[in-house]
Every structure is written in C-alpha cells, then in structure tokens.
Amino acid sequence: MKPYNYLIVGAGLFGVTFAQMAKQKGKRILVIDKRPNIAGNVYTEQIEGIHVHKYGAHIFHTNSKQVWNYVNQFADFNRFTNSPVANYKGELYSLPFNMYTFNKMWGVTTPEEAAACIEEQRRAAGIKEPKNLEEQAISLVGMDIYEKLVKGYTEKQWGRSCQELPAFIIKRLPVRLTFDNNYFNALYQGIPIGGYTKMVKRMLEGIEVRLEIDFLKNKQEYEELADKVIYTGAIDEYYAYCFGALEYRSVRFETEVLDMPNYQGNAAVNYTDRETPFTRIIEHKWFEFGRDEEGNDLPKTVISKEYSSEWKPGDEPYYPVNDAKNGALYQQYKELSGKEHATIFGGRLAEYKYYDMDAVIVSALELCDREFGR
Numbered sequence: 001m002k003p004y005n006y007l008i009v010g011a012g013l014f015g016v017t018f019a020q021m022a023k024q025k026g027k028r029i030l031v032i033d034k035r036p037n038i039a040g041n042v043y044t045e046q047i048e049g050i051h052v053h054k055y056g057a058h059i060f061h062t063n064s065k066q067v068w069n070y071v072n073q074f075a076d077f078n079r080f081t082n083s084p085v086a087n088y089k090g091e092l093y094s095l096p097f098n099m100y101t102f103n104k105m106w107g108v109t110t111p112e113e114a115a116a117c118i119e120e121q122r123r124a125a126g127i128k129e130p131k132n133l134e135e136q137a138i139s140l141v142g143m144d145i146y147e148k149l150v151k152g153y154t155e156k157q158w159g160r161s162c163q164e165l166p167a168f169i170i171k172r173l174p175v176r177l178t179f180d181n182n183y184f185n186a187l188y189q190g191i192p193i194g195g196y197t198k199m200v201k202r203m204l205e206g207i208e209v210r211l212e213i214d215f216l217k218n219k220q221e222y223e224e225l226a227d228k229v230i231y232t233g234a235i236d237e238y239y240a241y242c243f244g245a246l247e248y249r250s251v252r253f254e255t256e257v258l259d260m261p262n263y264q265g266n267a268a269v270n271y272t273d274r275e276t277p278f279t280r281i282i283e284h285k286w287f288e289f290g291r292d293e294e295g296n297d298l299p300k301t302v303i304s305k306e307y308s309s310e311w312k313p314g315d316e317p318y319y320p321v322n323d324a325k326n327g328a329l330y331q332q333y334k335e336l337s338g339k340e341h342a343t344i345f346g347g348r349l350a351e352y353k354y355y356d357m358d359a360v361i362v363s364a365l366e367l368c369d370r371e372f373g374r
Contacts, residue, residue: 004028009215010232012040014347017364020203032213044195048300049292051195061186062358068188075199077190083181084268088148096174111177136167152274232347235333243332248317254305278305
C-alpha cells in the first residue's frame with residue numbers, strides 16, 4: 001500500500017479544496033508546492049498590520065450559495081464591495097460604467113439621456129458585425145467610453161492593439177443606467193477577515209503539507225508515494241513543452257510601504273490612458289476598511305502598482321491568451337492528459353483557463369463528487 005491516497009501538486013484553491021474534502025472522506029493526503037508558502041495566488045502576507053495581496057488583488061464574489069457556505073466554514077468574510085475607480089489623465093470615473101460615469105463623461109443626469117448618448121454613438125459607428133475588440137467595444141458603449149476607459153487599459157493589459165485582439169474578450173461590458181457602483185453585482189461578496197492565507201491554513205488543518213518542492217524535478221519519486229496525483233501546475237510544463245509553450249500574460253508588482261494613512265482613498269484605481277505604464281494601483285488596506293483585525297486604524301499604507309507583460313519562463317503565468325492558436329495547442333496537451341490513468345489535471349494552469357475563485361472551488365468540488373460520490 002502506498003503512503004497516500006492522493007498527492008496534490010499545488011496549494012492553491014483548487015488543490016486545497018480537493019485536499020480538504022478528501023481528508024473529510026478519510027483519505028490519506030499529501031500536498032506539495034514549489035513556493036515557500038501555501039495559498040497559491042491568493043496568498044496574503046502581513047505588512048504594517050495590512051494583509052497584502054502578494055500576487056494581485058483577489059475579491060471573493062459568487063452567486064452560488066453552496067460555494068459561499070463552503071468558504072464560510074473556514075473564514076468570516078467582511079462586507080467589502082468592489083467599486084474600482086478609473087483614472088484617465090487625472091479625470092476620475094466610476095467603474096463599472098454607470099450613471100456617475102455618464103454624468104462625468106457627458107453631463108447627463110437621467111438614464112434616458114445616458115441611453116440616448118450611447119445609442120447615438122453606436123449608430124454613428126455603424127458597426128454591424130464586430131471583427132475585433134475595438135469594434136466590439138464601440139458597438140457596445142460608443143466611442144467616448146471606448147477611447148477613455150477601454151482602449152488604453154486593454155492594450156496595456158494584453159500588449160496588443162485593440163484592433164488585433166478578438167472581439168470575444170469583451171462580449172459584454174457592464175453598462176448600468178443606475179448609480180450602482182458594485183462592480184461584480186454578485187449575491188455574496190467580501191474578503192476573509194485576517195486574509196486568505198489564514199483561511200487556506202484552516203482548510204489544510206490536519207493535512208500534511210511540504211513546501212519548496214518541485215514536483216516535476218522529482219516526478220517519479222513523488223508519483224510513487226500516492227495512488228493518484230492531482231496536478232494543478234501548467235499542463236505544457238508537465239509534458240516538457242513537447243508541443244510548444246502555451247502563451248500567457250504575466251503581471252509584475254511594485255509594492256511600497258508609505259508613511260501616510262491614505263494614498264488614493266480606494267482599494268483599486270485603474271489607469272486607463274496608454275501613457276501611464278502600469279495598469280492599476282491597489283491600496284491593500286481598503287480591502288479591510290483601513291483597520292487591523294482588532295478594528296484599529298492603521299497609520300501607514302501599502303500600495304502595489306501592476307505592470308502587465310508578456311510571459312516568459314521564470315515569470316508567473318496569470319492570464320491565458322485564449323486565441324485560436326493557443327486553443328489548438330492546449331487541445332493537444334489535453335488529449336495527452338486524457339490518457340493518464342493515475343494523474344488528474346485541474347485548476348487554471350492545468351486547464352489553461354481563466355478561473356474566478358468561486359469557479360475554481362466549484363470545479364474542485366465537482367471532482368470530489370466524481371472521485372468519492374455525493
């Protein structure tokens with residue numbers, strides 16, 4: 001008998017959710033991760049009493065009561081609502097696009113006036129079948145909003161002209177003829193009090209975890225430890241890039257501690273002009289209303305500037321480039337993975353798929369149902 005029923009490669013949300021459920025079923029579990037910390041990209045570290053989202057801002061939101069009940073077993077969530085602000089050359093606009101945005105953009109005060117402005121610009125563009133992201137955006141929101149709030153940000157994010165990007169990237173844009181600033185508009189939303197790392201640590205209670213372990217460098221040795229492997233790393237790396245490397249966009253963070261209580265007054269400010277080199281600034285303390293866990297105001301603040309870049313080996317892969325070329329390449333790897341008998345691939349890197357946090361958890365729970373039954 002092997003020492004473990006399941007070896008889980010990766011201590012992010014997919015792997016940890018599966019590990020927690022498997023432990024409940026009485027399975028013997030080992031979780032390994034090549035990073036020095038648990039929690040994958042939702043890892044938060046404490047700096048000056050502030051829970052800093054080291055790998056980018058993560059706001060938990062879901063319409064699934066099942067997922068909300070699941071995560072609330074491991075953390076109390078605050079009532080944070082994501083209401084980002086767009087900064088276009090010093091002009092501030094509300095995101096998502098709503099009546100505050102339209103009032104600032106055109107001086108309109110009623111939903112009827114705002115709808116008429118959008119419709120007039122749509123008609124003037126005369127786009128019947130959008131062929132690229134630029135045409136898709138203009139056909140949805142008109143030229144003014146596209147030029148100020150979509151174009152520059154999107155081109156920085158993807159490193160390509162909007163005319164070169166496929167239309168499906170923004171099949172729809174959030175346009176609201178109300179004053180609702182809630183970006184996600186989900187039934188359940190918030191940040192775990194104490195940070196995501198604290199939540200993930202609770203999920204892993206009673207489970208053996210080994211960090212700074214590179215599975216692929218010692219693949220055979222670790223496979224022999226368990227009946228099955230749950231692999232959440234990059235699928236092309238698993239197969240030594242035999243068909244070529246899948247493309248990603250990566251993000252670089254410049255994080256600073258500032259000796260002031262308030263830098264920008266909001267958790268997220270997007271810089272939507274093309275000239276500003278970063279895409280947004282996150283001020284982490286506002287995810288928890290500027291206070292520590294005891295409710296004390298924090299005298300300092302921590303900000304992170306985000307710079308989007310083309311992925312290269314050694315970078316963290318963030319956003320899959322889901323165009324036709326990469327889709328076809330992923331299918332080749334997926335066919336190979338389907339022939340594995342003792343290895344199951346799951347999560348954003350293994351499935352080459354952008355996942356919101358709640359969707360990752362749903363996917364892991366569905367795998368548990370297939371493995372253990374309901």
